[in-house]
Amino acid sequence: LIADEDGELCEVFGVWQLKKFMGREYMGIVRSTFIISPDGDILKSWDKVRVKGHVNEVLEALQSL
Template identity: 70%
Template sequence: MLEVGTTVPDFCLSNQDEEEICLRDIKGRWIVLYFYPKDNTPGCTTEACDFTAALPDFEGLDAIVLGISPDSPEKHRKFIEKKELKITLLADEDKELCNLFGVWQLKKFMGKEYMGVVRSTFIIDPDGKIAAVWSKVRVKGHVDAVKEKLEELQD
C-alpha cells in the first residue's frame, strides 16, 4: 500500500458521466481519495452518503472527494441517482489504480478467499504527495476522522 510521503503517479479514470478525471487536472488542491468495494452495498452506501453529507465541509477546506471502485461508470451513475450522492465516483474497472495504491488484496469472508478492494482512504496534498492513509476502514465515524486529519494537515 502506498505510504505517507509517496508521490502519487499521474492517473486518469472515467467518472460516473464517462468524463476522464486526471490527477494532473486536479493537482494543486487537497484530494480525498477513498477506495471502496462495490456500489449499492451497505457499508459502501453509508460511506458514500457520509462523504456526501460532509461535502460542504471538505469544499470549505479546498478539498475534492473522489470515490473509487471497480464498478463501471454506468453502475456509479445509477448508485449516485438512487442515493442522491453529490460526490464524484471513478471507475477502475481494470483495477489498475487499486493495484497501484495496494488496495486490491486477498480477502477472506465466511471461509472463502477472494481478491477484492480493501476499504482504504488517502489524503493527497496539493503537491501530489500522500499526506495520510487509512487502511481496512471501519465506516462508522470515518468521514469525521478524515475531515479532522485534513484540518490538522492544513494548520
C-alpha cells in the same frame, strides 16, 4: 472518490488484496481512504476502514493540515 475501471490505481495504492469472508478467500478491494496533496503525495491513509466514525477521523486529519 476515484473510478478505476481497469484496476491500475488499485495496484498502485495496494488496495487489491486477498480478502476472507465466511471461510472463503478471494481477491477484492480493501476499503481505504487517502488524503492526497495537489502534488500527488499521500499525506495520510487508512486501510480496512470501518464506516462508523471514519468521516470524523478524516475531517480532523484534513483540518490539521
